[in-house]
Amino acid sequence: MAQKQLPAELLAALSEKFPGLQVAENQVITVDAARLLPLMQELKENPDYAMDYLTNLTGVDYADRFEMVYNLISFEHGYELMVKCPLPDKENPSVPSLCPLWGGANWQEREVYDLMGINFTGYPGHPTRIFLEDNFPGHPLRKDFQWEGGREA
């Protein structure tokens, strides 16, 4: 698949501006939750990156942490980027909402909240369930989810 990656100097500039940023060999950027919002704002609003399109947003339940995964595209330059944000607090996972930056984050974050139980701080109002009933117990995409009468894991 043909993909256009961010040039090395832009990645270097990004690492300089946000110290502690991890950039993997395949250009996947890992950032902690505290710096997620400023990083995304920089990627969106700095014309060098112009990553104005949030394609995808989802969460993964690993054994020791939850992790948010974001995919961005720049229409102008054709770059694409994956940003990961680990959430070490397994009991009460929480991450800043991207709704102030992208309207498209709204429904996707609601989906993650509904199915995985990750809280989004700064979400307009509070994320509500989107697919399941409001009184549904638990969050089915969590690995430890077990419903009464359900198949044993």
Next chain:
Amino acid sequence: MKTQTYVLNLGPQHPSTHGVFRIILELDGETVVKATPVPGYLHRGIEKLAEARTYTQVIPYTDRMDYLASMLMNWGYVAAVEKLMGIQVPERAEYIRVIVGELSRIASHLVATGAYGADIGGLTAFIYTFRDREDVLDMLEMICGSRMTFSYFRIGGVAEDLPEEFYPKIKEFIAKFPACCDEYDGLITGNEIFQARTKFVGVIPPEVAINYSLSGPVLRASGVNFDLRKNRPYSVYDRFDFEVPLGKNGDCFDRFRLRILEMRQSIRIIEQALEQMPEGEIMARVPKVIKPPVGDAYAEIESSKGIYGAYVVSDGSTKPYRVHFRRPSFINLGYLGKLCEGWKIADVIAILGSIDIVLGEVDC
């Protein structure tokens, strides 16, 4: 005189909401003050189910998301697994994928076109488009034996080569289909009532379309030139000469018209793919039991509704640790609530229809 707004549930049983989608409308007379879309009536938990199946067993589940274009749904998922494993798909298989993918796009757009006519109040269009959709489904049935849930793609290629009887049938179809498009244009696009109902209704400005992550015909109708087949060519799309139709106003009419223009382009792509198609293998050398290395991959394709992506996480076992699908219909609906504000009830139907959702994909 004292007046007050009232609440009306549109759907889930209303035909234009496909029977599994609800919009709560707060109305002032006939004018929509606030619209709240409520999906979830069809939610089957495909992402959770995938965690208990092997990589190959997930393919039939993707069929059941956008069941009007199942081939394209297969494609996004297998592309992600192939990316994860570093599999090189044989060239002939790529060409077959393009052909069946574009046929699927036509089949899906035909439903969108016909059903939209019906939403606006002209049932004849529905009959015409389904007449031609039958031909497409006949061809796809020749290839894989199924008419709706194809499950034809495999990790590393496709299930079977194209049968001999497929070639004359597709030549016949290519020759006749542009005339069918002319017919839809004459019957629906040129209809004055249809135009009055759709032109400048439900306008999405380009910057809003980008901000709300809209994709596919909904995005391009607003004049944003972004099509993965062109801007970031996957498979063998860079070898074909075709155009990406764009809209001017971003209204319901543009979104509708774009799909007919896209079908014409799909025919061009299929024609070139048939000419260029090489002989050879249709499957890469893939182990019987698929065990990708630990890691993750995200791949996306341009489905009939927009950008369809699959994010697959592997823990090194035979089953995916996590699968997430980026479904274009779901994300395109995210702006519906705001889009409906200020329009009349009848316009809500026109707006919803123009987005072309498939609820199997919205709820996943």
